[in-house]
Amino acid sequence: MKEYGRTMSKLEIIIASTRPGRVGPQVGRWIEDAAGAHGGFSEVEMVDLAEVDLPFMNEPHHPRLGQYTHDHTRRWSEKVAEADAFAFVMPEYNYGYNAELKNAIDYLHHEWKYKPVGLVSYGGVAAGTRAAQMIKQVVTTLKMTPVFEAVSIPFVSQFLAEDGTLTPNEEMQTAAKAMLEELARTESALRPLRAT
Numbered sequence: 001m002k003e004y005g006r007t008m009s010k011l012e013i014i015i016a017s018t019r020p021g022r023v024g025p026q027v028g029r030w031i032e033d034a035a036g037a038h039g040g041f042s043e044v045e046m047v048d049l050a051e052v053d054l055p056f057m058n059e060p061h062h063p064r065l066g067q068y069t070h071d072h073t074r075r076w077s078e079k080v081a082e083a084d085a086f087a088f089v090m091p092e093y094n095y096g097y098n099a100e101l102k103n104a105i106d107y108l109h110h111e112w113k114y115k116p117v118g119l120v121s122y123g124g125v126a127a128g129t130r131a132a133q134m135i136k137q138v139v140t141t142l143k144m145t146p147v148f149e150a151v152s153i154p155f156v157s158q159f160l161a162e163d164g165t166l167t168p169n170e171e172m173q174t175a176a177k178a179m180l181e182e183l184a185r186t187e188s189a190l191r192p193l194r195a196t
C-alpha cells in the first residue's frame with residue numbers, strides 16, 4: 001500500500017488475472033506508479049485476486065443482505081468497502097473478461113456502490129476492449145460508474161521487458177493520466193451518494 005498527497009480517497013487497483021505466468025501484476029504496477037505520479041488519490045493499493053483467493057461463489061444469501069457466512073467473504077467485503085474508486089486491470093479471455101473477476105464482483109453488493117471504476121484492459125489486437133465493453137453492463141448493475149477514459153493495451157507482451165517491468169508508450173501514458181483524472185473527479189462527485 002502506498003500513500004500520496006491531497007484528499008482522503010483510496011484507489012484500489014484490482015489485478016483480475018490469477019493464472020501462473022500472468023502479466024496482470026506487471027500492468028498493475030505500472031498503473032500504481034502512474035496513480036502515484038498523478039496524485040489524485042491519497043492512498044493507492046494493489047489488490048491481487050490471486051492472493052484474495054476466493055472460491056467459486058459459496059455464500060447462501062444474496063450479497064445485498066450482507067449476511068456473509070465465510071471469513072473469505074468478510075475479508076473481501078472489508079477490502080472493497082475501504083475503496084473510493086477502482087481500476088480493474090483485466091485481460092481478455094475468449095472475447096470476454098475473466099471468470100475470476102466476475103466471481104469476485106458477484107460476492108459483494110453495497111461495497112461497490114457509487115464508486116467509479118477505470119478499465120485497464122489488455123490482450124491481442126483488440127487490446128481487451130471486448131472484455132472492457134462486456135463488464136460495463138455488470139458494474140452498472142451494482143451502481144458503479146465506469147469512466148469513459150480507459151487504458152487499452154494491444155499485444156501487451158511488446159511492452160514487457162525480461163525483468164517483468166512494463167514500459168508504456170506515449171498513448172498509454174496519456175490514456176492512464178486521463179483515466180486517473182476522471183476517476184478522481186467522479187469519485188469526488190459521487191462522495192455524497194456514498195455518504196447516505
Ligand SMILES: Cc1cc2nc3c(=O)[nH]c(=O)nc-3n(C[C@H](O)[C@H](O)[C@H](O)COP(=O)(O)O)c2cc1C
Binds near residue numbers: 017021024096125126
Ligand atoms: C484462456 C485465454 C483466452 C484468451 N483469449 C483472448 C482473446 O479472446 N482476445 C485476446 O486479445 N487475447 C486473448 N488471450 C491472450 C491474453 O490476452 C494474453 O495471454 C494475456 O497475457 C492474458 O492476461 P494474463 O497474462 O494476465 O492472464 C487469451 C489468453 C488466454 C489464457
